[in-house]
Amino acid sequence: MNYAVVLCRVATIAATGLLLAQPAFADERKDEAFRIIDRNADTVAQIGDAVYAYAELGMQEVKSTQLLKDTLEAAGFSVEMGGAGMPTNLWAKWGSGKPVIAISTEIDALPEGSQTPGSIARKPVVPGAPGHMEGHNTHAGVATAAAFAVKTIMERDKLPGTLIISFGPAEEQLISRPFLVRAGYFKDVDAAFILHIGDNLSTGYGLQNYAAISAKFTFHGKTAHGANNPWDGRDAVDAVELMDIGFDKLREHMRPTYRAHRTITMGGIQPNIIADLGQIWWYVRDANAPAAKENFDRLVNVGKGAAMMTGTTMDPPEFVASAWPQLGNKVLSEQIRKNMEMVGLPTWSAEEVAFAKELQKANNKPEVGLATALPTVTARPQGTASNDNGDVTWVVPTGMMNFPSSVPGIGYHAWPAAITPTSTMAHKGMVTGAKVLAASLLDAVTTPALLQNARKEFTEATKESPYFTLLPAEAKPPVDMNKATMDQFAPALSKTYLSVSPRFK
Numbered sequence: 185m186n187y188a189v190v191l192c193r194v195a196t197i198a199a200t201g202l203l204l205a206q207p208a209f210a211d212e213r214k215d216e217a218f219r220i221i222d223r224n225a226d227t228v229a230q231i232g233d234a235v236y237a238y239a240e241l242g243m244q245e246v247k248s249t250q251l252l253k254d255t256l257e258a259a260g261f262s263v264e265m266g267g268a269g270m271p272t273n274l275w276a277k278w279g280s281g282k283p284v285i286a287i288s289t290e291i292d293a294l295p296e297g298s299q300t301p302g303s304i305a306r307k308p309v310v311p312g313a314p315g316h317m318e319g320h321n322t323h324a325g326v327a328t329a330a331a332f333a334v335k336t337i338m339e340r341d342k343l344p345g346t347l348i349i350s351f352g353p354a355e356e357q358l359i360s361r362p363f364l365v366r367a368g369y370f371k372d373v374d375a376a377f378i379l380h381i382g383d384n385l386s387t388g389y390g391l392q393n394y395a396a397i398s399a400k401f402t403f404h405g406k407t408a409h410g411a412n413n414p415w416d417g418r419d420a421v422d423a424v425e426l427m428d429i430g431f432d433k434l435r436e437h438m439r440p441t442y443r444a445h446r447t448i449t450m451g452g453i454q455p456n457i458i459a460d461l462g463q464i465w466w467y468v469r470d471a472n473a474p475a476a477k478e479n480f481d482r483l484v485n486v487g488k489g490a491a492m493m494t495g496t497t498m499d500p501p502e503f504v505a506s507a508w509p510q511l512g513n514k515v516l517s518e519q520i521r522k523n524m525e526m527v528g529l530p531t532w533s534a535e536e537v538a539f540a541k542e543l544q545k546a547n548n549k550p551e552v553g554l555a556t557a558l559p560t561v562t563a564r565p566q567g568t569a570s571n572d573n574g575d576v577t578w579v580v581p582t583g584m585m586n587f588p589s590s591v592p593g594i595g596y597h598a599w600p601a602a603i604t605p606t607s608t609m610a611h612k613g614m615v616t617g618a619k620v621l622a623a624s625l626l627d628a629v630t631t632p633a634l635l636q637n638a639r640k641e642f643t644e645a646t647k648e649s650p651y652f653t654l655l656p657a658e659a660k661p662p663v664d665m666n667k668a669t670m671d672q673f674a675p676a677l678s679k680t681y682l683s684v685s686p687r688f689k
């Protein structure tokens with residue numbers, strides 16, 4: 185950052201009245217945080233690259249969290265593993281007292297995402313193995329570096345407050361945050377920051393996406409020979425079909441905002457055996473959590489009706505996942521945006537831009553290269569997908585930020601997105617993201633008025649729809665999820681693990 189700009193900014197703040205109690209200190213602190221992050225740029229990259237190589241699916245982030253635990257403990261944080269009944273849940277803490285400021289993010293990979301970094305042609309590191317084709321590996325470096333920089337300054341200046349870093353398991357399956365919230369993890373937190381890889385520095389506020397509930401419905405019937413004595417059979421697959429048709433009849437009478445999709449996961453064995461077991465797996469969503477819950481309750485009734493019609497029985501719905509829509513706090517978002525303007529985008533090399541264009545061309549996308557200006561619009565429209573971090577945003581005022589570590593036009597959840605999360609482009613984006621996050625954390629720690637305003641907005645925004653858990657009382661996190669896949673692929677993947685012990689200095 186340019187020193188003249190610093191002076192100018194201090195003067196403006198001093199002249200216009202004083203959200204920041206000590207503006208000169210605030211700017212000096214941010215500059216110092218940026219210096220700390222710059223001198224740890226190699227460590228930031230190392231963390232991201234090591235987590236990329238582990239390529240661990242949700243609930244199996246064992247090596248990734250071990251690396252982060254070691255790094256954070258060496259940096260002075262205390263680290264709890266296994267919270268809320270999830271062995272790979274990492275909850276790190278430093279400091280004491282108020283305010284309590286949390287970073288909430290994730291580090292899981294995706295099935296069949298294995299790809300050789302830098303290869304535009306399809307070339308898995310290990311065929312069929314998982315891989316980071318969304319770039320959650322980059323989140324690890326950004327979150328830890330920002331927290332380390334802020335901790336260093338809080339120590340230096342003896343600032344009161346507590347920093348939390350939460351790496352929640354299995355974001356890709358929408359699993360962990362409802363369990364963390366139910367276990368009370370966020371109840372003392374004053375403000376939270378959610379970070380995610382993106383193709384630019386961006387933030388958003390208001391409802392960002394959809395509420396979702398996912399559950400499996402299992403029907404039990406009675407087998408019989410399909411030709412000799414079908415009247416003795418009760419067909420569980422008939423119940424599955426009638427549940428599907430029954431819900432289709434409801435669609436006309438649902439809010440236009442709803443989404444519902446399903447797959448038949450058990451559909452019988454062969455036609456001449458009446459199926460005694462059938463199963464259908466549903467997702468229902470809507471623009472808010474109460475509406476999603478209402479859709480889900482209607483779905484359960486359709487299932488009960490299908491069982492009654494077919495003389496079969498239906499198990500209680502087997503809960504898989506749920507999420508509230510993410511609610512971005514405008515006060516925090518605007519502060520994040522100011523920090524984005526202060527930090528600015530990375531300076532990309534000619535090689536990085538050329539590679540981005542080559543990748544875009546190979547994927548039939550406009551050859552626009554990499555982001556060179558911040559988005560002009562700061563608000564984002566509500567999307568229809570879901571993220572389990574949504575639950576956090578309804579119990580804590582939450583700011584959201586994306587950082588520029590992926591290539592514009594290259595969509596996530598597809599292997600081309602696994603080509604670049606260890607590139608120099610990704611590394612630069614991570615350093616930039618860490619600076620924005622550190623500056624925003626410093627604002628939260630040192631500016632009571634910011635937290636008060638964020639809380640006021642939060643109270644107003646959640647008044648009409650107070651948080652309730654979408655988890656059934658008996659729901660437990662599926663801790664064995666993805667274990668078989670990781671057991672299958674980890675030995676081959678281990679050949680590419682980096683032997684590093686990242687340490688901040």
Ligand SMILES: [Zn+2]
Nearest residue numbers: 318320355380
């Ligand atoms: Zn993600």
